[in-house]
Amino acid sequence: MFWLAIGAILTGLSMASTYSQAKSQSKALAEEGTIKAQQRSKRTQQIAGQQKASFLQSGISLTGEGTAQYLIDETYDIGLEDIDLIKKNYNRGISNVMGSARTKMISQLGQFALSAGIGGWGSGLNPGSQVSGSASVGGVVNPTLPKGMFAKGAF
Numbered sequence: 001m002f003w004l005a006i007g008a009i010l011t012g013l014s015m016a017s018t019y020s021q022a023k024s025q026s027k028a029l030a031e032e033g034t035i036k037a038q039q040r041s042k043r044t045q046q047i048a049g050q051q052k053a054s055f056l057q058s059g060i061s062l063t064g065e066g067t068a069q070y071l072i073d074e075t076y077d078i079g080l081e082d083i084d085l086i087k088k089n090y091n092r093g094i095s096n097v098m099g100s101a102r103t104k105m106i107s108q109l110g111q112f113a114l115s116a117g118i119g120g121w122g123s124g125l126n127p128g129s130q131v132s133g134s135a136s137v138g139g140v141v142n143p144t145l146p147k148g149m150f151a152k153g154a155f
Contacts, residue, residue: 011112015105022101026094033090037083044079048072 055068062069 007112007116011108015108018101018104018108022097025097029090029094029097033087033093036090037086040079040083040086044076044082047079048075051075 051068051072052062055062055072060066060068062072
């Protein structure tokens with residue numbers, strides 16, 4: 001029973017470490033995504049400003065619904081689409097990191113369950129699974145089973 005508790009603790013610590021790493025990586029991705037979106041916003045404003053200055057320098061009016069104003073508006077629209085795409089991509093990355101961590105934690109838990117119950121702790125953590133000549137059910141030695149209960153070679 002002692003080894004089972006140790007195994008459970010180690011599995012829990014491993015799962016906590018997996019979650020902590022994923023959370024840290026997700027936070028870094030969120031910060032990076034925010035920076036990239038801000039950079040794109042700033043660049044969009046710079047491009048629109050350059051367009052505006054260029055049109056005005058050329059004597060093109062920006063009032064009304066002319067081609068110049070349409071181009072500037074289009075620059076902002078494309079910039080907003082780019083920013084939205086940046087956010088979606090980083091959110092997808094965060095979702096992938098957390099999903100991968102979740103899968104890894106489930107796998108760790110499953111491996112522990114297999115080792116503890118179904119696997120009979122064949123890795124040496126359960127001394128009972130190493131006793132020869134005894135019947136073993138789920139990793140627990142059961143010396144009370146009568147001999148000949150199982151067909152030869154069944155185990």
